[in-house]
Amino acid sequence: xxxxxxxMSVHNAxxxxxxxxxxxxxxxxxxFEFIIADDGSTDGTLDILQEFERQDSRLRVxxxxxxxxxxxxxxxxxxxxxxxxxxxxxDDVSHPQRLEKQAAFLxxxxxxxxxxxxxxxxxxxxxxxxxxxxKLTHAEIEADLLRGSGWxxxxxxxxxxxxxxxxxxxxxxxxxxxxxLYLFLRMAQVGKLANLxxxxxxxxxxxxxxxxxxxxxxxxxxxxxxxxxxxxxxMPVPQEMKLMRWKPLPAAQQLRQWAWLALNAGNVRIxxxxxxxxxxxxxxxxxxxxxxxCALRGR
Numbered sequence: 255x256x257x258x259x260x261x262m263s264v265h266n267a268x269x270x271x272x273x274x275x276x277x278x279x280x281x282x283x284x285x286f287e288f289i290i291a292d293d294g295s296t297d298g299t300l301d302i303l304q305e306f307e308r309q310d311s312r313l314r315v316x317x318x319x320x321x322x323x324x325x326x327x328x329x330x331x332x333x334x335x336x337x338x339x340x341x342x343x344x345d346d347v348s349h350p351q352r353l354e355k356q357a358a359f360l361x362x363x364x365x366x367x368x369x370x371x372x373x374x375x376x377x378x379x380x381x382x383x384x385x386x387x388x389k390l391t392h393a394e395i396e397a398d399l400l401r402g403s404g405w406x407x408x409x410x411x412x413x414x415x416x417x418x419x420x421x422x423x424x425x426x427x428x429x430x431x432x433x434x435l436y437l438f439l440r441m442a443q444v445g446k447l448a449n450l451x452x453x454x455x456x457x458x459x460x461x462x463x464x465x466x467x468x469x470x471x472x473x474x475x476x477x478x479x480x481x482x483x484x485x486x487x488x489m490p491v492p493q494e495m496k497l498m499r500w501k502p503l504p505a506a507q508q509l510r511q512w513a514w515l516a517l518n519a520g521n522v523r524i525x526x527x528x529x530x531x532x533x534x535x536x537x538x539x540x541x542x543x544x545x546x547x548c549a550l551r552g553r
Contacts, residue, residue: 263290263327265320268302316330340412348456367418368407370412370449373456375456376456395407396439435479461509513526513528532546
């Protein structure tokens with residue numbers, strides 16, 4: 255039986271998913287199974303998954319009708335057998351030693367039920383945009399979760415004990431698009447949480463991500479989730495919930511920021527891609543012309 259089960263839910267992710275899969279198959283920790291639930295993709299994603307499945311016996315694809323990320327991930331986990339469950343998103347990239355280091359950490363710390371890591375942040379084309387500063391200890395992580403930040407233990411970098419995951423009640427559809435915050439707050443009641451200090455996952459930011467597209471729903475969910483958990487724990491619930499929530503930039507502003515960061519990293523080709531997109535979006539903006547001019551100059 256493999257010690258680690260890597261699970262992924264995929265829906266219409268053909269432009270990123272091959273890189274994500276390759277990063278898992280290249281792990282230094284070799285004893286794992288890789289379960290991918292295709293959630294009714296219509297863009298050729300399933301063909302990519304099945305080609306990888308033919309090439310590597312560790313990978314198994316579950317082709318499903320579209321039911322949403324919670325049901326598809328729960329189905330993938332239910333069909334897996336590893337003691338540890340490593341989550342992976344279809345648009346992210348794991349560093350080669352991710353599974354090895356997280357499994358070793360859980361082996362050495364039996365009281366920890368879930369461990370994440372800091373992240374290397376990348377733009378849609380893989381150009382670096384920064385490093386995260388995730389807090390590391392249970393007390394710090396739980397405090398941020400209770401402020402409504404599902405980011406406190408980043409789901410794309412999470413490895414969980416199967417027992418803790420099951421005891422917490424698995425992923426729930428109760429709060430659509432915020433299943434991670436709800437799960438980790440419940441797991442914090444059955445054991446400790448942690449993050450490793452080094453970045454073990456390249457976390458891709460792009461305008462089509464759930465965090466960009468569904469942030470308003472996530473904000474509403476966070477208030478209800480934190481209120482529910484505080485009531486369950488017998489904690490005083492404030493009249494007004496002041497939560498710690500990340501806000502996405504407007505699309506044009508975000509593209510300009512990515513263009514400048516790509517230029518600073520020496521990725522001129524990528525900077526030009528962002529600049530062209532923002533020019534189509536805001537052709538009369540002085541800031542759009544400025545970033546296009548600098549991208550064309552290459553500095």
